[in-house]
Amino acid sequence: MIPFGFSLSPSSVTDLDKVDTRRYRELLRLEPGAATCIGCGSCSATCTSSAWTGMSVRKVILGLQRGRDVEVDAMLRGCMLCGKCTMVCPRGINTRNLILAAMRISKEDGK
Amino acid sequence: MIYQGKQKIWSDYQKEIPDDHWFYVRSCIRQNFFPASEKYFLGICRDMLGKDIYETEHHTTCGGIAYHSDTIPQETAMTIVARQFALMTEAGYENLVASCITSFGNYTETLETWHEFPELEERIRENLWKACRREFKKPRYVAHASDLIYKFRGEIAARAKYQLVDRESGEPLRVVEHIGCHYSKMFPHKGVGGAEYPCVLSGMAEAWGGKVIDYPERRHCCGFGFRQYLVKANRGYSVSNTHKKFESMEPFHPDLIITNCPGCPYFLDRWQYVISEMTGKTYGENGYGIPVLTYEELAGLVLGIDPWDLGLQIHQVAVEPLLNKMGVPYDPETKYLGLDRKDIMKPGLPTFLKCC
DSSP states (O other): OOOOSOOOOOOOOOOTTTOOOHHHHHHHHHOGGGGGOOOOOHHHHHOSSHHHHOOOHHHHHHHHHTTOHHHHHHHHTTOOOOOHHHHHOTTOOOHHHHHHHHHHHHHHTTO | OOHHHHHHHHHHTOOOOOOSOEEEEOOSSHHHHSTTHHHHHHIIIIIITOOOEEOOTTOOOOSHHHHHTTSSOHHHHHHHHHHHHHHHHHHTOOEEEESSHHHHHHHHHHHHHHHHOHHHHHHHHHHHHHHHOOOOOOOSEEEEHHHHHHHTHHHHHHHOSSOSBOTTTOOBOEEEEEOOHHHHSSSGGGSTTTTTSOOHHHHHHHHTTOEEOOOTTTTSOOSOTTHHHHSGGGHHHHHHHHHHHHHHHGGGOOSEEEEOSSHHHHHHHHHHHHHHHHHSOOOSSTTOOOOEEEHHHHHHHHTTOOTTTTTGGGSSSOOHHHHHHHTOOOOGGGTTBOGGGOBOOOOOOOSSSOOO
16 A cells, blocks of 8 residues: 555444444333433533543443444443432433443343 | 425525626635636636626735634734735725635635624724735625526526436436535525535536435535644544545445535545555446536536536546546547647556546
8 A cells, every 4th residue: 555644544434224222222111211311411521430431421322322332331331320410411311220221231231 | 394484494594696796816726726617717707607707916815724724813814804805895896706615714704703893803904004004895795606606507507518417328417516614614694505405516416407416424524624634644534534425425326526615626536546545445437436526617517618628637536437428528639738738747547546
């Protein structure tokens, strides 16, 4: 290859027709409130561990919708279950239950 | 939403483009990339349609390229813009038409900023007076050159010698339209159709017989992004953007891409070569790329202007497959002969991208 001095980055395009959303559907069964998330990011803004671990409830939901299970599992490991995100959620989503449900699904998957 | 509501919203994003009497400002880079585009814009508007379009040799860059590359502050860019307005005022014009999308965005941003912060306008007037003893009136109307071609698309269609139709199958050609970011993403109400549904290029393509294709990354940036390209270490971002667009449009088999920005056609054209060298992949038929044209070049082709007079041999991606589909005649022997039949030399051939 010609040495251009720069290269292509992997595409971040998500083909929604090919995404495995089984875990997201299971999450909706265990915590239906996840469907009401508006992605405002209040949970991420108040998250104590976010700055050090990359944890973000908003990104967990988005990641499950897009089948990015590996990233989701890494984020979930950073949660301390302090519950601040539950207090600030404008839609009243039980985010602690959401996180525990996502962890349970992840564990069932053997992750 | 009820139909009348939709009509109301749509009407907010339409432009009443004045018919005549324009002060024209060229782009600082387009003549290097697409040498005949601005010439044929003037040719179509002045000579063919008889419009009054004035330009002066005293105008300079608008400063937009330096402003968006973070090398000059906004006040400096505004003073350069103020000088262009002064030239327009001295020439007796009130409507300003810019060849470049970034210039159009820069002029619009300047006027909008002055509208919000009148004290800044006063400071820029003072700067201009101190710098070159000039004064100006603000333009009554600022348009991009593609707005004018869009306005006159019907007249061009009436004079068309060739259609955007596959000569053999009779099917409309599949057109990808790519709008420059600075056209309407900054000030949606300044563009025809706003930021999400700009119809300035799709309107032209459809008026000339083509069929516009919709694809997931239609509104994604071409990859220029100024800093993303100008700093070599960042060029991976630029080419990755472009790659994303091509991967997205590929399943729809586009016959051509039409653009209205100086940067977009350059990057969509040249990066096809770089992507082919990096991945071995080409996006057109039979190893060719997808031809990328400016709106003036496409208007010129439709009107029957010789492709080599339009400067299409300067493109990286060969335009011959498109010319064959449209039925536009061309002489392969004269492809690399410039003005006065001067040899402009044949370029080297890429490894994968078929170019002639």
